[in-house]
Amino acid sequence: xxxxxxxxxxxxxxxxxxxxxxxxxxxxxxxxxxxxxxxxxxxxxxxxxxxxxxxxxxxxxxxxxxxxxxxxxxxxxxxxxxxxxxxxxxxxxxxxxxxxxxxxxxxxxxxxxxxx
Amino acid sequence: xxxxxxxxxxxxxxxxxxxxxxxxxxxxxxxxxxxxxxxxxxxxxxxxxxxxxxxxxxxxxxxxxxxxxxxxxxxxxxxxxxxxxxxxxxxxxxxxxxxxxxxxxxxxxxxxx
Numbered sequence: 001x002x003x004x005x006x007x008x009x010x011x012x013x014x015x016x017x018x019x020x021x022x023x024x025x026x027x028x029x030x031x032x033x034x035x036x037x038x039x040x041x042x043x044x045x046x047x048x049x050x051x052x053x054x055x056x057x058x059x060x061x062x063x064x065x066x067x068x069x070x071x072x073x074x075x076x077x078x079x080x081x082x083x084x085x086x087x088x089x090x091x092x093x094x095x096x097x098x099x100x101x102x103x104x105x106x107x108x109x110x111x112x113x114x115x116x
Numbered sequence: 117x118x119x120x121x122x123x124x125x126x127x128x129x130x131x132x133x134x135x136x137x138x139x140x141x142x143x144x145x146x147x148x149x150x151x152x153x154x155x156x157x158x159x160x161x162x163x164x165x166x167x168x169x170x171x172x173x174x175x176x177x178x179x180x181x182x183x184x185x186x187x188x189x190x191x192x193x194x195x196x197x198x199x200x201x202x203x204x205x206x207x208x209x210x211x212x213x214x215x216x217x218x219x220x221x222x223x224x225x226x227x228x229x
Contacts, residue, residue: 004159042206043160043219092159104150105217107160 002027002106006093010112013083020079021111023093028073031096033105034066038089046091049076083115118143118209122220130228135194137223139181139207142188149190150208150217151181160206166190177201202227 003026013019023032032049047055047068055068070076080087090112094105123138141147148167152160164175171183177200181192190207207220 042221045216094160104162104165106162107152109159112157 002029002095002097004093004095004106004108006091006108006111008111009109010114012114012116014116015084017083018079018081019083019113020077021091021093021113023076023078023108025074025095029095029097030073031103032070032076033094033096034068034076034078035092035094035107036089037092037110043092046078049078080113083113085115088113088115118147118211118216118218120207120209120218120220122205122207122223124223125221126224126226128226128228129197131199132196135179135192135197135201135225137192137205137207137225139190139192139220140188141190141207141209143209143211145211148210149181149183150210151175151179151190151192152206152208153177154204154206154222156203163192163205197225197227199227199229201225 005024007022034046035043036046037043045058046061046066047057049055049068049070051070065081067079090110092110093108096103096105119142121140129135150165151163153163154160163179164173166173166183174180179194181190183190204222204224206222208217210217
């Protein structure tokens with residue numbers, strides 16, 4: 001496993017603004033993912049962050065709303081754009097090391113976002 | 117297609133009692149199955165996983181789970197609950213052709229003194 005950190009750990013934002021969340025891993029990983037966990041609900045995959053290319057988004061999520069970057073094998077960012085109260089959630093990044101199934105996903109501590 | 121069903125959004129047990137959290141899956145390919153735990157205000161921590169081989173899998177903190185293909189189940193158990201086990205538990209399934217994980221809706225475990 002590895003140490004996975006996320007910044008910020010929590011934030012309160014105003015409607016219409018944007019927030020960029022960072023995910024940093026202390027070793028190189030093959031795969032990085034971003035999830036959303038809405039209040040009282042399970043995890044929903046937003047996208048797979050691909051190093052050096054555009055992220056792969058799941059149905060219902062679009063790049064304009066959730067732009068993602070992954071400049072190297074240890075770092076990724078997720079931006080929540082033009083926020084509304086419905087975006088209030090926990091956002092989690094996860095990583096895999098081998099990229100070959102059956103691999104395990106390891107999760108960061110999450111970023112708790114509240115949109116007013 | 118993959119999916120996971122966790123029966124019981126809330127389970128309450130007394131300290132020292134058996135813990136049983138239910139997970140049933142649907143998978144079009146041989147499944148890989150995982151249990152994660154989420155403590156309040158924290159991320160997810162891997163408890164245990166089944167990929168191939170022995171169907172009874174032991175994890176951290178005294179938890180174990182048994183893969184039963186005939187029942188499409190992967191229930192999580194612990195013989196004796198501790199107060200520190202109070203958390204939310206998520207079952208997840210993945211397949212052998214891709215990395216995508218499908219998570220169940222979660223079960224919140226309450227442990228009574």
